[in-house]
Amino acid sequence: MMQFSHNDDPERAIKVHVTQGESHVTTDPQVVMTTVLGSCIAACIRDPQAGVGGMNHFLLPDSGDGRTGGDAVRYGAYAMEVLINDLLKKGARRERMEAKIFGGAKLFDGLSDVGASNAAFAERFLRDEGIPIVSSSTGGVSARRVEFWPTSGRVRQRLVAVDNAPQDVRRPTPAPMPAAASGDVDLF
Amino acid sequence: MPQASTISVLVVDDQLTMRALIRNALQQIGFKDIREAPDGEEALKNLLAKPANLVISDFNMPKMDGLALLRAVRSHPPIRQTAFVMLTGRADRELVQRAVQFGVNNYCVKPFTVQGLREKIEQVFGPLT
Numbered sequence: 001m002m003q004f005s006h007n008d009d010p011e012r013a014i015k016v017h018v019t020q021g022e023s024h025v026t027t028d029p030q031v032v033m034t035t036v037l038g039s040c041i042a043a044c045i046r047d048p049q050a051g052v053g054g055m056n057h058f059l060l061p062d063s064g065d066g067r068t069g070g071d072a073v074r075y076g077a078y079a080m081e082v083l084i085n086d087l088l089k090k091g092a093r094r095e096r097m098e099a100k101i102f103g104g105a106k107l108f109d110g111l112s113d114v115g116a117s118n119a120a121f122a123e124r125f126l127r128d129e130g131i132p133i134v135s136s137s138t139g140g141v142s143a144r145r146v147e148f149w150p151t152s153g154r155v156r157q158r159l160v161a162v163d164n165a166p167q168d169v170r171r172p173t174p175a176p177m178p179a180a181a182s183g184d185v186d187l188f
Numbered sequence: 189m190p191q192a193s194t195i196s197v198l199v200v201d202d203q204l205t206m207r208a209l210i211r212n213a214l215q216q217i218g219f220k221d222i223r224e225a226p227d228g229e230e231a232l233k234n235l236l237a238k239p240a241n242l243v244i245s246d247f248n249m250p251k252m253d254g255l256a257l258l259r260a261v262r263s264h265p266p267i268r269q270t271a272f273v274m275l276t277g278r279a280d281r282e283l284v285q286r287a288v289q290f291g292v293n294n295y296c297v298k299p300f301t302v303q304g305l306r307e308k309i310e311q312v313f314g315p316l317t
Contacts, residue, residue, distance in 0.1 A: 003218060070209070070212060070213070070216075070302065071299075071302075073209060074209050074213075074298075074299045074300065074301075075299045077203070077205045077206050077209055077299070078277070078298045078299035079204055079207075080203075081206060081276060081277070081298070082201070083278065085248045088250075089248075093201075094250070099243070115229055125205050128204050128205050129204060129205060175217075
């Protein structure tokens, strides 16, 4: 007979859906983070010792020629920084962090492969920051439905045919990169 | 009008990627004398050994965060006049207000653009050439 830990029990699981531009971190073993990815990337990072983990979901703005420009990379670095800082605040240690990355598909034939650029960015960022990628599933031509159990690190992925993927996955647009002055606190 | 190339800058951020991106943005603006530190503690040592005209510092860092670095800079007479621009993850009113109390010169919300960072620095030094 198959045994289920309580966090596998769908009756008790707390599902948190992480949409584009979001980042979520938890220490709650009942939480399952879910997302659906086309060319976007989700980085799932956790500290196994501290029992804390989280997921982000981002899409770098495309520079139009298949590469990502400076502003795009700053946006991606910020998305990663938000996740890492939130992990640190909940007790994670940078040197114990490990990552799994998903997404970066090329859903349509076109001039640029923004999915590949996104995946390359995430891999390079994590390598530069010394955070090992313990598993990944990137590229390809299918959307992905991903479930991540942040405290155990378990991941379940299902490939989704493009036609069955949600509209925002089929035609994602990057979250607008805020201008430096937007949202400023007016003190100066 | 100050020349960016004559202003020395210390970039403080715990993420190597972010330091590289800030350095790249500063180079695009015209800065040439750019050094880096991975946290507030290293930054303070660096500044005391060799002062800089401008510090651009992240807030969330291990060992000594950006606010503690700002306080330390303002309490050390040889470097207390250093211009200090804080980088924040979002427009956090409480953080900015505390930074103002401790004498921050300006702040910049991530993710910034090169032009946005330039404007924040120019609000401190005047138009750069």
